[in-house]
Amino acid sequence: MTVADPGAPRAAFAPWDRRELPGMFGVVETARRVGNYKWIEMRLFEALGGWVATVPELDVKLVLGRQCYHHAWHAELWNKRLPELREMKTERLTQPPNDAMVTFVDALRDPEAPELTIEKLVGVYRVLLPRKIAAYTFHMNATSRITDAPTIRSLKFALQDELEDWREGEMLLQTLIQTPDDVARAARRQQELEELIRGAGGITGPGTLGEIDGSTEPSADAAAAAQEGVQEGVKVG
Amino acid sequence: MKKILPVEELARDSRFVRRPIEDAISDPRQARLAERNTGSARLEPDRPAAGDRARQLMHGIFVGELQALEGAGRTTFDFTDEEIPFQLKLDMARQCWDESRHCEISVKLSEHMGSEIGEFAEATFLYEAACAPDALLRLTGVNRALEGLAIDVFNTMKEFGEGSGDPVLSACEDWMLADEVTHVKMGSDWLRRLTEDDPERRELALEFQRTVDKLFSLGGFRGETDENPIQLARRFRELAGFSTEEIDELADVTVEAQEEARAAVAQSDGSSA
Numbered sequence: 420m421t422v423a424d425p426g427a428p429r430a431a432f433a434p435w436d437r438r439e440l441p442g443m444f445g446v447v448e449t450a451r452r453v454g455n456y457k458w459i460e461m462r463l464f465e466a467l468g469g470w471v472a473t474v475p476e477l478d479v480k481l482v483l484g485r486q487c488y489h490h491a492w493h494a495e496l497w498n499k500r501l502p503e504l505r506e507m508k509t510e511r512l513t514q515p516p517n518d519a520m521v522t523f524v525d526a527l528r529d530p531e532a533p534e535l536t537i538e539k540l541v542g543v544y545r546v547l548l549p550r551k552i553a554a555y556t557f558h559m560n561a562t563s564r565i566t567d568a569p570t571i572r573s574l575k576f577a578l579q580d581e582l583e584d585w586r587e588g589e590m591l592l593q594t595l596i597q598t599p600d601d602v603a604r605a606a607r608r609q610q611e612l613e614e615l616i617r618g619a620g621g622i623t624g625p626g627t628l629g630e631i632d633g634s635t636e637p638s639a640d641a642a643a644a645a646q647e648g649v650q651e652g653v654k655v656g
Numbered sequence: 657m658k659k660i661l662p663v664e665e666l667a668r669d670s671r672f673v674r675r676p677i678e679d680a681i682s683d684p685r686q687a688r689l690a691e692r693n694t695g696s697a698r699l700e701p702d703r704p705a706a707g708d709r710a711r712q713l714m715h716g717i718f719v720g721e722l723q724a725l726e727g728a729g730r731t732t733f734d735f736t737d738e739e740i741p742f743q744l745k746l747d748m749a750r751q752c753w754d755e756s757r758h759c760e761i762s763v764k765l766s767e768h769m770g771s772e773i774g775e776f777a778e779a780t781f782l783y784e785a786a787c788a789p790d791a792l793l794r795l796t797g798v799n800r801a802l803e804g805l806a807i808d809v810f811n812t813m814k815e816f817g818e819g820s821g822d823p824v825l826s827a828c829e830d831w832m833l834a835d836e837v838t839h840v841k842m843g844s845d846w847l848r849r850l851t852e853d854d855p856e857r858r859e860l861a862l863e864f865q866r867t868v869d870k871l872f873s874l875g876g877f878r879g880e881t882d883e884n885p886i887q888l889a890r891r892f893r894e895l896a897g898f899s900t901e902e903i904d905e906l907a908d909v910t911v912e913a914q915e916e917a918r919a920a921v922a923q924s925d926g927s928s929a
Contacts, residue, residue: 461737464749469657469733471752472726472783475667477773484725484756487732491749498742510737531657533667 442563443629449567450504452558454512455623456577457497459524461513463547464490466528475533479540479591486588489580496573503569516624523615537595538608544588545605546612552581554622557629659734660787663780666726671774672719677781677871684920697876699812699885701820709885710816711771717809718762719778720802725755727786727798740791747842754835761828768824785868792850796861799843801868804906806836807896808878811889837896844897870909875917879910 432438444452467487474480501509515521527542559574596605621627668674699709728751735745766772785797810833817826851858873879878886888910893903 461742461745465733465745466657468729468731468749468752469661471729472661473657473665473667475669477669480667480722480725481756481759484729484752484759487729488749488753491732491746494742495746510742513737528657531661 438564440563440565442567443561444558444567446504449562449570450501450506450512452623453497453500453504453570454506454509454514455516456555457494457501457509457513458515459520459547459551459622460490460494460497462524462528463543464488464494467543469528470539473531473533474536474539476536476595479536479595482587482591486580486584489584493573493577493580496577500570500573515619516622516627517619519615519619520622520624523612523619526615527612537592537601537605540588540592540595541605541608542612544585544592545609546616548581548585548588550616550622550627552578552585554627555581557627561629657733660789661730663784663787666723666780666783668778673774673777675777675779677779677784697883697885698887699816701816706816706820707769710813710820711766711769712776713809713813714762714766714769715771715773715776716779717806717813718759718766718773720782720806721755721758721762723780723783723786724798724803724806725752725759727783727794728752728755730786731791731794735791744791744846747846751839751842754839758832758835761832765825765828781872788864790861792847792857792861793864795843795846795850796865797868799839800847801865802872803836803839803843804869804893804896804898805872805878805886807833807840807892808886808889810836811892812886833892837892840893840896840898866905866909869906870913873910873913875920876910876914879914880907883914884910 464487467483467490471480471483471487474483498509498513501512506512515524527547530538530542555574555578559571559578562570564571592605596602699713700706703709728748731740731748732745732752763773782798782802785802786794788794788797810829814826814829814833817823817829847858847861851861876883878884878888880888888903888907890903894900898906
């Protein structure tokens, strides 16, 4: 019988393990992004929780109650990650990327009346969640899978929820949008909010999807990572 | 969206019918019905109209869970990061998910028992307690008083399911009971943490809890005798962080509430004679 020689040297990385060094972000930039993630998750779970009492549609009410916790859990994941990125006062980095993001969130959370369920859901499922999915996917693909593996693990958990929640919310919306007027309302609302979040530059501000040097065009690396992210996002779901 | 959503603005579809809690409490027919002395008032399968009473109670559970969901949701929104701790917000969000599941369970159990949404009126007392401007009062009024009542109700319903040979009912109630014990414990823990250095505030919050407890003993609805449909679940309350003294005090409150209801009926009889 042939027995493998336990003393024979083996590479640290198996042939199929293509993880690489370094990633696009350092510790400081990663902490900044994670702080932005925690901030937006908090504002989102508060909005979903607050809206529960304001929507008359029973199925929507129960879905918002369930998903409120998903985003709270994401906020908790990010809150635990921050001290591991040398930020001991987590509230210091629990911030929006800029004032334009605050304006966007205020607008997103503004609808209250019971007849505005479409406006509420469009903001979450057609504007914010797609932006979050994009930002998380980009981060997952742009950072180092060796040095930043803990962030990637949390991103994967969060993305699984985001994709499932987005799908469920979009299906609810499709059942609520029943007339040409509803279609117009949904489109109008989406346009208003898209303008605002575009002005903010995305979940982590300008460079959310790679334009880190401030240029209007993403760098080749950033563009490649974002493209990979689109493909990866499909697999995660 | 504004902070503190008043109870009048709770959003409902057309099936729901709202009834002020004052109407239920002051309805003299309630006490007279109780005085008919047809034996034990406990919710037991062999009692007259047990099926109807159980269906009505299940509907009450459903709307209670709905309001608990709405109340916990509002607590995540109504307070800023500076006003309440981050972890408390997370707990309230977790409670949202739990109450959302309880609504789903209650809807399915209602159908299982032959009832439907809107068959009975909705009283909005739970949400009203959840609207207090002070988060600490919400924790004592809702998590300790009303979720405590839920422990008693779920345990009674679980025993009703066991007694009537309905394993679906008893199993589902047992799951919900586990969550409620967690919610009450959450309330007890936060009460202790938020008032560690402020005994005066703690006493005010406990006073609010006693008021809610008395109000929702509903003239004998809950207690420890055969006259009370809902029985105090001492063992589960202990698991949830209530001391024996606190449970004894609650038992006294239920007796007081029942005596006050009797006095109100006597007065009503005297004035109508």
